[in-house]
Amino acid sequence: MTSHVSHASAGEGDWIKTSSHVCRLDNILSPSSAAYLILDKQRLSDTVVRLTLHAPLVALNAQPGQFVLIRPTERSERIPLTISHADRVSGAVTVIFQEVGHTTRELGGLEKGQSVQDFAGPLGTPSDIQRVGTVACVAGGVGIAVMLPVTRALKAAGNRIIGILGARNKSLLILEDEMREACDELAIVTDDGSYGEQGIVTDALAALTQRDRIDMAYAIGPLPMMQAVCDVTRDQSIATVVSLDPVMVDGTGMCGGCRVRVGGDVKFACVDGPEFDGHLVDWDSLRSRKAGYREQEQKAREASEEAHHA
Ligand SMILES: Cc1cc2nc3c(=O)[nH]c(=O)nc-3n(C[C@H](O)[C@H](O)[C@H](O)COP(=O)(O)OP(=O)(O)OC[C@H]3O[C@@H](n4cnc5c(N)ncnc54)[C@H](O)[C@@H]3O)c2cc1C
Numbered sequence: 001m002t003s004h005v006s007h008a009s010a011g012e013g014d015w016i017k018t019s020s021h022v023c024r025l026d027n028i029l030s031p032s033s034a035a036y037l038i039l040d041k042q043r044l045s046d047t048v049v050r051l052t053l054h055a056p057l058v059a060l061n062a063q064p065g066q067f068v069l070i071r072p073t074e075r076s077e078r079i080p081l082t083i084s085h086a087d088r089v090s091g092a093v094t095v096i097f098q099e100v101g102h103t104t105r106e107l108g109g110l111e112k113g114q115s116v117q118d119f120a121g122p123l124g125t126p127s128d129i130q131r132v133g134t135v136a137c138v139a140g141g142v143g144i145a146v147m148l149p150v151t152r153a154l155k156a157a158g159n160r161i162i163g164i165l166g167a168r169n170k171s172l173l174i175l176e177d178e179m180r181e182a183c184d185e186l187a188i189v190t191d192d193g194s195y196g197e198q199g200i201v202t203d204a205l206a207a208l209t210q211r212d213r214i215d216m217a218y219a220i221g222p223l224p225m226m227q228a229v230c231d232v233t234r235d236q237s238i239a240t241v242v243s244l245d246p247v248m249v250d251g252t253g254m255c256g257g258c259r260v261r262v263g264g265d266v267k268f269a270c271v272d273g274p275e276f277d278g279h280l281v282d283w284d285s286l287r288s289r290k291a292g293y294r295e296q297e298q299k300a301r302e303a304s305e306e307a308h309h310a
């Protein structure tokens, strides 16, 4: 999402303006003068970056499943990213993101020792972590980064965890070691067979449900993947949680930008989610809402690429 959102200039305070809505973010977002130091930066693949920042208040309160709103520079948009790890003692918070457009590229361009302008959170409802038995944690692409803290929490709660990770090819697979450590068993599939089994995560999940009793599933990744996982688990009556990523603006339930339909009701993913019962999600309406900003996003991507090559 890009051109229909703007930010007030320095000195006017923290405001977000959309074509239909203006909201003041006092007491929610940090003042523009605060800066969050980047303590570490690592590239996990060509397009995936891990950043660790100093944000003690976020670290202190963060729980699995929550996210932050980040604004890389004073002139940037705010984007939501999941808290991948939080260290309460050192005050360090880690996010892992894929460079897909203008703002994620801006963030990926920052280096250790630089700061981001805003780092607001933790936001969203934490994951409902229970001891249920055997849990299948199915993740694809950068969704693996979102899955990692949930997997660790499910394991710590005493569940047996079977992880299934999917990527288009070996070079795009991230966090294999960390997920292996968090899971009792881990299966890897790649579309092209360059690593693990050749196939997609739903093949591996369907095979798993034939061999093992699965009490619950988590699915985090691209929308079609999460929907396909829900189709497999619905047939077998396996409760399934998904993490939705509609476009978010304020992240605090005020603008309605992130509304999704779940079980016939309208929910705001930023406060009611981002995790929901996947069998109740209206996937078609989510797909069409996510596509609503494609033209503006494409223009911003092209402008960002031109600026990069200039
Ligand atoms: C709760 C939540 C947690 C997320 N966690 C992660 C994460 O841990 N790692 C990660 O790589 N990505 C995560 N995302 C997605 C991430 O926010 C988008 O990739 C990012 O906003 C893209 O911005 P852009 O300007 O780089 O790209 P753009 O070119 O503007 O957009 C690329 C795509 O990103 C999505 N997007 C754009 N703006 C927003 C926005 N404000 N809010 C939500 N989605 C947007 C759209 O689907 C769009 O098609 C999360 C999204 C949500 C809602």
Ligand code: FES
Pocket: 247, 248, 249, 250, 251, 252, 253, 254, 255, 256, 257, 258, 259, 268, 269, 270, 271
């Ligand atoms: S992002 Fe504004 S209501 Fe959720």
